[in-house]
Amino acid sequence: MKVRVTVMLKEGVLDPQGKAISHALQTLGFPGVTEVHVGKVIELDVEGSDQAAVQKQAEDMARDLLANLVIEDFKVEVL
Amino acid sequence: MKVRVTVMLKEGVLDPQGKAISHALQTLGFPGVTEVHVGKVIELDVEGSDQAAVQKQAEDMARDLLANLVIEDFKVEVL
Amino acid sequence: MKSAIVVFPGTNRERDMAIALKRVTGKAPTMLWHRDTDLPDVDLVVLPGGFSYGDYLRCGAMAAHSPIMAAIRAFAQKGGHILGVCNGFQILTETGMLPGALLRNANLRFLSQDCHLRVERNDTPFTHKWAKDAVFRTPLAHGDGNYTADSQTLEKLEGEGLVAFRYANAKGDVQADDAETNPNGSINSIAGILSENTRICGMMPHPEDLVDPLMGGEDGLPLFEGLVEAFVR
């Protein structure tokens, strides 16, 4: 099954990338952009056919490796 | 409006990060993972209320700056 | 030779480059700011190394949209000479002035070490002080130097002889799948390429950091001496 894990910085954590991109967009002539946040997306092919089990396994993977819970939150979607 | 731009390496472009993650997942005891792809997700707050116009603007931003079409594909979702 | 160096926010090897250029021309190059919209009358424009805009998003992506890049594009169209080193190379690929792209190093780490480069042709202003197939040592320092291009582009580069430098061992042997000699994993061990008219050169390593015996050698000097000879005026 295909799984998508999205990892974003926690609210309130400085996001230097987002800041720099929003700044660049302004000067590029896209003035309407107010906030930018940058995160990672990790797409996985996981063996198995039980949606709940795959979801659980992906959450474990996110906690153990894919996200840094000190500064990041994650979201798991089984596609 | 909130917009999410997802940027992934094109198929065929080497993705050492994906490989490293899939390897690390194996050694961490997640044997069932076969393929891993890593990409970026950029969430933007864009002024405007016309869904189509915002979609178009985000696509322009993606083409101009957020993705490098030589190596990357992108997808725009107005949320 | 009259030369200019472009400084973007986050550029950090402009001083190294200025030292190298001054060493061969006897005069300090003009420093340009990324917001400038005109170029002075120069023979060579250099995009130096660093982390323009923090290299956030992608290396060189935001600098490629700086105001000065329009003037640099026009300069290129008129046949001007441009050297892009490290971040400068990344910026040139991001603008499309050179083909291909630079990905994360294959081992996913920043690399700071010496490497050896083999000179692939010596009939360009950038390479003519070396013999063809000469090998020279130079430092490299980057996290995203893994050159890639689609097969069509690659065919063209190789077919038209637009590869300037390849990573090699000290004897000049090239082996793309060997991490010792091709440290960042570049396709075909490509370290530097040329535009079709051979007037734009982009390369990842830093010959400008090896132009003084006190800093460990002068192996990078021929690049700069060659440029000066190409523009005697």
Add this chain to the structure above:
Amino acid sequence: MKKTVDLALAREFGLTSEEYDRVLKIMGRTPSLTELGVFSVMWSEHCSYKSSRKWLRTLPTTAPWVIHGPGENAGVVDIGEGYAAIFKMESHNHPSFIEPYQGAATGVGGILRDVFTMGARPVANLNALRFGSPDTPRTRQIIDGVVRGIGGYGNCVGVPTVGGEINFHPAYDGNPLVNAMTVGIARKDRIFLSAAAGVGNPVVYVGSRTGRDGIHGATMSSAEFDENALAKRPTVQVGDPFIEKLLIEACLELMATDAIVAIQDMGAAGLTSSSVEMAGKGGVGIELDLDAVPQREPGMTAYEMMLSESQERMLIVLRPDRTEIARKIFEKWELDFAVIGHLTDTGHIVVKHKGQVEADIPLDPLAEEAPIYDRPAATPQAPAPLEAVHAPLSLDAMLLKLVGSPDLASRAWVWNQYDSTVGGQTVRRPGAADAAIVKIEDTTLGLALTTDCTPRYCQADPKSGGAQAVAEAWRNITATGARPLAVTDNLNFGNPEKPEIMGQFVAAIEGMGEACRALDFPVVSGNVSLYNETRQPDGSTMAILPTPAIGALGVFEDVSKAVGLGMASESALVLIGET
């Protein structure tokens, strides 16, 4: 976050009941939350050196070539031809355990600011690292993150990382040490200090915006805070080396004008310590209007802004007629710039927010009545006799074992991730000499730089261990041909409230002082990191090995005479000294 200010809260903030009594006496009333926050950070071990000050005073700090010793943001020594070298070492141990990459990265950022604040262009970074056993996965993760973090920050700001040292010992399993050192160069008549002057002069904030980063970083246990806020509130500061690079260039550009009266970076306890220290040193008052502070998040309270540890920020007192010149420079570099207050003649720090006075504290007693402790120190026990060492069966096997041991193995994996050549002045890169060597651009001058300490010696005998660290640094510098000039230190120890730890601390300083005096090698800056202990499963705590890391600097009049380690063929090998 409405909290009643009382002894219980003061305790949560890390003050003792005696210290809280002192606060009440100084204020003559119950302090506000913001005021309590200011006292607690200013009187924290980190800012007040309350356990160590008495002993630090015993170190030699002067020599004819010392321009500024301890007390400024960094030490300053005369290196000739009108130039000064400015340098300091600082720890980021705890943050590097919580989040190794960001902890180490912001450690590098912090020490860079201490140096360029004084007018120097940073020319070299070094580090001194201690990790637990390299075969545990957690330690490997920490090493990886710390090394990436040091590289990630240093490489981006474009300051070469030219040297350092690494040791391993299980005592650092839960408490790695990340000590970072920066060396900068300035004209010796263009050095900038932090003492504010000139009643009415504007106080200016530049750099990144203020967020709720690391608010309880310095003092308090976070658990006491309202759970919800905590989950969202980052305890870890994230660094932005790109902004730091712009800040360096903008500050140096401003420093080339005559606009600056005083300047100080916002380090631990950010706005509080910078404003209190600048005003205190200058003997003036200061009034801040927090509404003007550039903010990253909406709804921040005065307390949060005063205690935020957001990175990449500086506080500057300007000549009033130069404010516009300064504003233009920071606009050019695309950095936030805001006049957030002015100097007064009241001798108080007054903090206003939304029309309210949130804090009003007399500065003299805040500094002068800061606690200082003479903690009981047990004399360290004589080192235990070593077990007999048997002659190895095979010298070859022994050599292999030594070369393969973590403490002696090649560090190339580490330094190959650090840009050591940016700047074009690196004469000897890591591994090429006993000390790193950098040239001073446009001169024949050069600097030899090293960091040294052998914790297991300090464990066995803190006094000789402290002396040995200084001596080793001195030897590493002289071995390159440079003349040793001065020392910075980073004293990493356990809990000073334990007499045996305090004993280690006192003895190590005694040893360092003796060696520094004997070698005419003064200490011009430094940092103390105490309470480096980890709770064990059985409830006891384990302290790190006593680790007084020494950073040292020497000068070459003619750097082309420097010698390295590489042996030319047919050269003779001479051993000097008794074996």
